[in-house]
Amino acid sequence: MHYIHCLNNISKYGTDLLPESYELTDEFDKATGILVRSAAMHDMEFPESLLAIGRAGAGVNNIPIDRCAEEGIVVFNTPGANANAVKEIVLCALLLGSRGIVDGIEWCRENADDENIAKAAEKAKKAFAGREILGKKLGVIGLGAIGAEVANAAIDLGMDVYGYDPYVSVGAAWRMSSAAHHVTNIDDIFRECDYITIHVPAMESTIGMIDSHACSLMKDGAVFLNFSRDTLVDNAAMAEALESGKVHAYITDFAVPEVMGMEGAIVLPHLGASTAEAEDNCAMMAVRELVDYIDNGNIKNSVNYPACDMGVCPEGASRVAVFHDNIPNMVSQITTAFGEGGVNIDNLTNKSKGDHAYTLLDLSQAAPDEAIGKLRGIEGIRRVRVVK
Ligand SMILES: NC(=O)c1ccc[n+]([C@@H]2O[C@H](COP(=O)([O-])OP(=O)(O)OC[C@H]3O[C@@H](n4cnc5c(N)ncnc54)[C@H](O)[C@@H]3O)[C@@H](O)[C@H]2O)c1
Numbered sequence: 001m002h003y004i005h006c007l008n009n010i011s012k013y014g015t016d017l018l019p020e021s022y023e024l025t026d027e028f029d030k031a032t033g034i035l036v037r038s039a040a041m042h043d044m045e046f047p048e049s050l051l052a053i054g055r056a057g058a059g060v061n062n063i064p065i066d067r068c069a070e071e072g073i074v075v076f077n078t079p080g081a082n083a084n085a086v087k088e089i090v091l092c093a094l095l096l097g098s099r100g101i102v103d104g105i106e107w108c109r110e111n112a113d114d115e116n117i118a119k120a121a122e123k124a125k126k127a128f129a130g131r132e133i134l135g136k137k138l139g140v141i142g143l144g145a146i147g148a149e150v151a152n153a154a155i156d157l158g159m160d161v162y163g164y165d166p167y168v169s170v171g172a173a174w175r176m177s178s179a180a181h182h183v184t185n186i187d188d189i190f191r192e193c194d195y196i197t198i199h200v201p202a203m204e205s206t207i208g209m210i211d212s213h214a215c216s217l218m219k220d221g222a223v224f225l226n227f228s229r230d231t232l233v234d235n236a237a238m239a240e241a242l243e244s245g246k247v248h249a250y251i252t253d254f255a256v257p258e259v260m261g262m263e264g265a266i267v268l269p270h271l272g273a274s275t276a277e278a279e280d281n282c283a284m285m286a287v288r289e290l291v292d293y294i295d296n297g298n299i300k301n302s303v304n305y306p307a308c309d310m311g312v313c314p315e316g317a318s319r320v321a322v323f324h325d326n327i328p329n330m331v332s333q334i335t336t337a338f339g340e341g342g343v344n345i346d347n348l349t350n351k352s353k354g355d356h357a358y359t360l361l362d363l364s365q366a367a368p369d370e371a372i373g374k375l376r377g378i379e380g381i382r383r384v385r386v387v388k
């Protein structure tokens, strides 16, 4: 039996996909797999039983992915599964940053008891007049699953779109409308665009990238949208830019104390992916990834181990997964351990991702304990798993 522990609410559409040999458990310490959304995992110690973590979502900054790699724990995410939900809320945010919608709603609430509200509204509305997004320049920083969808939708709404992503994947580039302008210097986005939206992961190289320099380059009255992570924006710099009027509105999906008092900030409680459709999609994708890994050793959409697919282990064969450092002489030591035990290797895949590598082997017979023991003693091998 495999035990799956959920650290957050995970859609039933996902957990219903767990096969009969799986059970949901409240006991963290006996988990084979963990399903998580945004729960903070950096301070957690993981049980030895834990094989994999499925992040039902895109961002993995809440998970210690390097430590997991060292412990041979595969971390998956669900690329693109919530992209449409975020795209739709970003479109909404473009309008929130352009029209006096939030202030207008607040005015109506405040005047709810006024019998003459209809007449008063006609007078009050001039305070909430805005501008249109048609023909305005939108800069999109990060052209992955979400950024590319936002760019295309904004083009459809008549915006002039500028995209910046030095590491854009071929797939995302193909999905982008050819009407988007390709920008190679991020400063041009800051200098030229009326609206800027950021869709990059939070990592060492991106944290704080919207700093005072970036804000100083922005057009007067720019609107900045952050539906990625709070840490990408230097809050002090943004507060100053809002105060001076450099930035007209900062719309963020992250309700951290530093933004709550900012004049000109519109703050949402991390709603980007909170749609039934996105939650279902993410949960289903995460569960499928976990199950294929736990049952077959196959890896798809992992953020700390390479992709590897050997299908289902053939009848009569056994399958062994070896997690090791990406250093010389590992594959030969692995094959030698089996060869010396007289065990034939039917098939083998070796893949690497950064410092970590994964070797999946199908053997003609059951994996002998002696060979498995030998592998566990080799320096640079992090984990050996007899999958079947
Ligand atoms: N608000 C929400 O609820 C919500 C929902 C989903 C995702 N997110 C956030 O949005 C982020 C993006 O999601 P995604 O699904 O589009 O991910 P993705 O991996 O498909 O795309 C990220 C893109 O950022 C690019 N990138 C990386 N560093 C960059 C840099 N310095 N400058 C420009 N581009 C850079 C990558 O090349 C990639 O194309 C996630 O990491 C997550 O933090 C938030």
Ligand SMILES: O=C(O)CC[C@@H](O)C(=O)O
Pocket: 037, 038, 056, 057, 058, 059, 060, 082, 272, 273, 274
């Ligand atoms: O799971 C969530 O609630 C939000 C997920 C979102 O931030 C993501 O990175 O996919």
